[in-house]
Amino acid sequence: MNGYQVIKSVAERTDGLWRPGPGSVYPALGLLEDEGLIQPEDSDSGSRKVFALTDEGKAYVEAHADELDEPWDKVTSPHQAFVDLQREVGQLGAAVQQVAIGGDEQQIAAVRSLLVETRKTVYRTLAGDSGTTVTD
Structure with a gap:
């Protein structure tokens, strides 16, 4: 080799x-x-x-x-977990791109707010915050 x-x-x-x-x-x-x-x-x-x-x-x-x-x-x-999460991030990115391209100001603001809250929830989950709920 x-x-x-x-x-x-x-x-x-x-x-x-x-x-x-x-x-x-x-x-x-x-x-x-x-x-x-x-x-x-x-x-x-x-x-x-x-x-x-x-x-x-x-x-x-x-x-x-x-x-x-x-x-x-x-x-x-941890590889499979990373692959699974990366796939979800990719799908989320595609949805966000659709909103950025075709959404109105209200939709864009709502999605931005969701993304900020989602990021915070991910960090709370990582920190082991027991108040975090995760649903499908």
């Missing part, structure tokens, strides 16, 4: 929530190579340096599997 493939793989694995940049991936690959955990291998990918785990790298991965899974667990466990 080369650096670009690492970047692409992380982005795909997290559905775009985390996309490391070349400035973090390539130095990390260099450190892993210096530590003997990965090594360049011959490839047909032209100028791109392709890496593979060394025997020492494979042993490290086996010995530290739980530790290496932890960052992925943190990124992917």
Whole structure:
């Protein structure tokens, strides 16, 4: 796997929530190579340096599997909730856009007021305010 493939793989694995940049991936690959955990291998990918785990790298991965899974667990466990909420925000944005384009002054003012109150309610919910009611 080369650096670009690492970047692409992380982005795909997290559905775009985390996309490391070349400035973090390539130095990390260099450190892993210096530590003997990965090594360049011959490839047909032209100028791109392709890496593979060394025997020492494979042993490290086996010995530290739980530790290496932890960052992925943190990124992917709340992931579905984020996707669900993001979808709702997108639908709300589309409705607000309709009002902004075709609504009269009274409708626009009413929607603005609803948005302000909704934002406050979201923060109260996050703070654990027991007076908050959530309905469909």
